Amino acid sequence: MAEKEFDFSEVAMRLGVSRRTFLKFCTGVAASLGLPAASAMAMAKAVADPKRRPPVIWLHGQECTGPTEALLRSEQPSLAHLILDLISLDYHQTLDAGAGHQVEEIKKKSMRENAGKYLLVIEGAIPVKDKGIYCKIAGETMLALTHEAAEHAAAIVAYGSCASWGGVQSATPNPTGAQGAPQVLKGKPVVTIPGCPPNPANFIGTVLFFVTYGKLPPLDEKMRPKWAYGRLIHENCYRRPHFDAGRFANEFGDEGHRKGYCLYKLGCKGPETYNNCPSLEYNNVGGGVWPVGVGHPCFGCSEGGVGFTKPLFSLAVIKTHTPPNVFPEIQDRQDTGGLTAGAAALAGAAVGVAVGASAIAASKLNDKDASASGDQED
């Protein structure tokens, strides 16, 4: 315990946050990752240990720097601090104080010294048309820089939709041949954190998991961490009950829209977009601050083939209401089982009574006939 206390006080000094704030942050990250409370301590320990801080090379391609800007504005006051101090950020074009040859030298040095140990973060799409001449940094194409940095990286993270699948510049007609990092770095595992901009929590959670356990969290087939992208927005959306009850906003500002009805008819892409926006909302701002929360349909910013591809207000393809969701089959009939047993019994009883009555009547008739003939004989 004493050792831990010492570690944290050192962290507190280094990061300029209180021990309490620091543990709160780690617990929050562990909780959003779906990890038990004990993991928060392991995470805190890992972050507190300066020896385990991985060097990070951060490349920018074709993009608006939205992911970095979002990360800088994380609500926890110490978040930017932490992300800069828990990792050794050796190269980042937006945040580096230095510039020019000096910075490029540092990058090359770090990549040489930390070969096989550094974390590569790619932000922005990579143009491949005409050998990638449409995006150059320090005289080299982004395409070449990406391949160079990826060669000896311990892990590669594509941060933002542009890096994950191409983003807005890969939309038709895509004049520069923009592609995402997984498409450029074929054969290499690239973790993707899509979003435009992505939720910093999804990035920090994944990086902290990596720092703590030395491996990546479980990923889906598009290499997205399952803890963040495992569910459709439609599945956790708080407007979902309106969808199920058939209450829709028909146009912006109408009665249904003001009442917070489902935005499906306005083109919400929640039914085909995997992200945790409804449960995490955006950037810890709280208060329902994310597109659907403020009354705008989701436009599928994080989903390749949806965001920047499908028209903004066209209807989404519903994925949750496909089989095996519960629907009656074509040949299903209501009147099989249940009530029919009772109905059959009743009908049987009625038939029985009728048959019995006629049998008795018939026998009585016979008796009458018999007695009548007897009378005659007498």
Add this chain to the structure above:
Amino acid sequence: MKRRDFLKAAAGGATALCSVGVAQARPNLEPAENAVGMLFDSTLCVGCKACVAKCKEVNNMPPVIEGDNREWDSARDLSGDTLNVIKVYKNGTAKLKDAEVNGFCFEKRSCMHCVDPGCVSVCPVTAMRRDSLTGIVTHHADVCIGCRNCMVGCPYNVPQFEYNDAFGQIQKCQMCNQAGVERIDKGQMTGCAEVCPTGATLFGSRRKLLAEAKRRMRLKPGEIYNYPRGDISKPYSYHEKAVPTYQQHVWGEKEAGGTNVMHISAVPFDRLGMPPLGERSAASIAEGVQHTLYNYMALPAIALAGLTYVVRRNTDDDEGGES
């Protein structure tokens, strides 16, 4: 009565009936002048069941609970408490929307509002009626004697009896125009069409809907088409969607004399549980026979004559035997 006499009488009666019957068969009824209906486009349906929820609200009907599910309405078919239901067609892996093989699609079950309705034809009283103006097939519980002939007379298994109620009635979709609701008379559309988010259930006049259905048949698959939602004569919104590969078949254009609620789909209708129906309505055939039997009281007269003859013969024999 001799066997010979009996056969003679029977054959004579049957010949008389048949000859008149064939001569008097009536053609199918024509659609009502201002027939209203709905067009269900299976390729647009996303299975949200908003129409089912709205229908229960309009008709004030309780949810149907099936099996272990206690949370939501899960009716398996039409019943006294369910006037429309969305069913699923599944084949193989059920991955592709609107594909017959390894695909899935949704199909709606509700009253088709036949142009020449079987239920109206078989009703011994006038509890089932076809509105002369709108063509809506209505049910009038105040006249109904509860014989449930309409349930047998319907090719789509639509009229349903409230078996679980000691004073049960027949229930069926009345196109939201039943007493107390009268949405059509007020110039509104049906509840299900109003809430449908994709225009899969589209309300309108039969003529316009049929034209719309045929227009969709002619579109090239993959082409972007502006699909109307709600009421086709005054759609409150459109949405763009790529055209699927439609079956070149508008169910309800001709089936059994046609229906006011028509279906179109990318999956053949026999896979969607639609019954095999010819173009002649059962009502026109049956009424031809039935009405002929009672023409000029022919059947009762012949039957009475036959019976009288038999009774007379038997009585004579008996008297003869005793005397």
